[in-house]
Amino acid sequence: MSAARISQRISAIAESATLAVDAKAKALKAAGRPVIGFGAGEPDFPTPGYIVQAAIEAASQPKYHRYSPAGGLPELRQAIADKTFRDSGYKAEASQVLVTNGGKQAVYNTFATLLDPGDEVMVPTPFWTTYPEAIRLGGGVPVEVFAGPEQGYLVTVDQLEAALTERTKILLFVSPSNPTGAVYSPEQVKEIGQWAASKGLWVVTDEIYEHLTYDGVPFTSIATAVPELGDKVVILNGVAKTYAMTGWRVGWMIGPTDVIKAATNLQSHATSNVSNIPQVAALAAVSGPLTAVDEMKVAFDRRRKAIVAGLNAIDGVDCPTPKGAFYVYADVRALLGKEFPSANGPVRPATSAELAALILDEVEVAVVPGEAFGPSGYLRLSYALGDDDLATGVARLQDFLGKAK
Structure with missing residues (x-):
């Protein structure tokens, strides 16, 4: 008789990393933390009336x-x-x-x-x-x-x-x-x-x-x-x-x-x-009509340009300009292994998952690490969030990642 409580088929499934990051960000926000969430692929607009x-x-x-x-x-x-x-x-x-x-x-x-x-x-x-x-x-x-x-x-x-x-x-x-x-x-x-x-x-x-x-x-x-x-x-x-x-x-x-x-x-x-x-x-x-998405695209396009420029201003980050959807996929391989300050002393994240966790803990910005989508070394950020939050989040990333040694 099998002693396993959960089937192998279900045990082998990883939880949705994007939803996990979004859930953690929302929980921190509910606890009063000023978290900026770049995790979920969710337009910040209401459904048309x-x-x-x-x-x-x-x-x-x-x-x-x-x-x-x-x-x-x-x-x-x-x-x-x-x-x-x-x-x-x-x-x-x-x-x-x-x-x-x-x-x-x-x-x-x-x-x-x-x-x-x-x-x-x-x-x-x-x-x-x-x-x-x-x-x-x-x-x-x-x-x-x-x-x-x-x-x-x-x-x-x-x-x-x-x-x-x-x-x-x-x-x-x-x-x-x-x-x-x-x-x-x-x-x-x-x-x-x-x-x-x-x-x-x-x-x-x-x-x-x-x-x-x-x-x-x-x-x-x-x-x-x-x-x-x-x-x-x-x-x-x-x-x-x-x-x-x-x-x-x-x-x-x-x-x-x-x-x-x-x-x-x-x-x-x-x-x-x-x-x-x-x-x-x-x-x-x-x-x-498609007027709703046309209106959203104006905002998305503006945010797309802002986030790409903001991330590419950080040494060690290479962010290609996306041509569709509402995500950027930043190459942060050059930052891995570098030293960052933290509340518990200097830290050297070896993977993008460790870097993403460090960013959330230290500057309260939620991003999704490349491990959720394939190889380590990348961060996905959704720009389907408000302009002010986007600017604040990017500024925090610039400040923190700019401290890499």
């Missing part, structure tokens, strides 16, 4: 007080299909859409549906912290393909080719990227997609930051750019980032009907339908 009003009205309608189809409200599935064609040119039917409890459930459903034990998934690295854990939960093996700041955090076909094995089943593709803000050019997207198609691979593409690009850089959907992928592509998306709806928990996956049917079956046992009220709110969001 017309979306909130749609939810308020839905809450008073008895039909939304009942179970609804596990795959999502039919009108929302159709609206998501329409929105996808509008925004990326990818044509899908409502039957190819599954509405999920946030983007994370879409990620999990997809890998659980496509993977058998031992199947490999190529994961361009740095990666969002949830991807490898969802892959492992699905029985798969994440294979990291690392691209550093020297190449703009963008993987190449040659790197993918070198990582390919007979067990490779899926290429994960994310542009714009969390955590780096990197965006692949239309030519790069096409080259990578055509390579994947030539190898018979599935492509799972996370497009949740599709509307957040800067400097005239276009968003390119690999599903649209490479029709040769046929029915071996799954699109992941949601309302969280575009409409400042992180707490509403509505995402979706779009894919071949057999995959969507199987994933819906899984969801019918895991959670059943997404709460109807947020679904109605999401319907108002995806059916409405």
